[in-house]
Amino acid sequence: MVQGYIFITGGVLSSVGKGIVTSSLGLLLKSRGFHVEAIKIDPYINVDAGTMNPFAHGEVFVTEDGGETDLDLGHYERFMNINLSKKHNITTGQIYMSVINKERRGDYLGQTVQVIPHVTNEIKERIRNLAKERNVDFMIVEIGGTVGDIEGLPFLEAVRQMRLEEGPSRTFFIHVALAPILSTTGEQKTKPVQHSVQELRRIGIQPDAVIVRTQRPLEAEARRKIALYATLPEDHVLSNHDLDTVYRVPLILEEQGLPKLILRKFGMKDPGADLSEWEDFVERLMKASKPVKIAMIGKYTKLRDSYISIIEALKHAGAYLGLKPVLKWIEATEIERGKISLDFIDEVDAAIVLPGFGSRGVEGKIASLQRLRESKTPTLGICFGMQLAAVEFARNVLGLKDAHSQEINPNTPHPVIHLLPGQERTKMLGGTMRLGASPIRIIKGTLAYELYGREIVYERHRHRYELNNKYVDLFEEHGLKVSGWSPEGLAEFIELDRRIHPFYFGTQPHTEYKSRPLSPGPVFVGFLKAAARLNG
């Protein structure tokens, strides 16, 4: 039975760390033996994150069931070590689409369809249905954006009503807000937090706890002031200060007693938590000191959040191996423009050619891949990176001049990467790629098999193009082997024969999505090992 709902709101500005607080709290409750999951609400009108530019919103995270979701779901999955679904990311677009469909069907016949109650009911229903369907003890609901945003209002109204309907002992509101420090005086300023709490109250929500994002631990005086203005006991105001790693946030929230406060409100005893595995992980992560330099070659390199799951997967693998990945970001377009010479490859231990869409930076990536292949530098190509590795190989080893992906050149004489079956007729771009997890059969005796140590693995996809099977024999004759296949016969992994190259691996699925702190993604572990020249 659902014991309670915990709502997380944000104040002062976005990116204040609500996602990490949500994930951390999830971990703390899960470590107490509760079944807890989290929902992210995104008040934008897009139906999902799939059609948004990663430059603006960061990575599109893909769930097991093929949802294209907000990157916060990635944090939730990593911290809580659970698989979520597309239903765990609710957007304004989904809500309105459903309300409008119902209206057209006649479900509201005779009524004037309005934000209150129709839209708010739809929101509440989705939250409750999912909590029931997944049979959770607690559902944490993070409301994206900042209190006071126009588009967030229907969601805040819905959760305000939920407090009333569920009763105060089944709901807990946490407000996360920023207390900036003025560089001139070094003072921790609490006014923005006070104001955002007031804004929250104005719409009828009194927070049960305030978590203050700040550069250094919250000072006693600042805590006292915030508690006073938020009408809260002082121990309900918590510090979420800058740390060496976000993976430490659960530990400082535990120290400050957050789960206790919540359980007390819900009338439950705190069974206590065993966080030793997590502490070990944080310890290993921080101790991992042997640097491995990795070139990250892509086109969204200005916003690191575009590749957040890959960065995190490298950290997980690094903590596991005692290695510290040092990332050198390479903007592929600058290679094309001659602003960056390919010599950067001589200065790194390994390289990742990153996922992506469209033609910008493609030739820069292909040129890098050639040099990486020829210089025997450990290389990982992910999704688009894998596809371009095949293009490079076709052009420069097989001698197929002008070989390309049809995504970039639909008229190429050698479409080594072509549209997936069924995609030709797809006109709608939202949610129509090959999405989500599916089984991959790995061929024994390959690098892929060495990495996974298993014949069947499940990894998540997000792509529209694939390796053209017409060329597979030719590729294999020249040493580029397909080492993993989907049941339908789509190439999932490609690799260079180990006699030719120590680690040249391309993966069509995004294996980064399933990497977790306590179970790092095997591809990233193998890649880092190769980068650090560790044997075995």
Ligand code: GLN
């Ligand atoms: N653009 C490529 C495709 O659609 C690769 C996508 C990706 O890297 N996620 O197949």
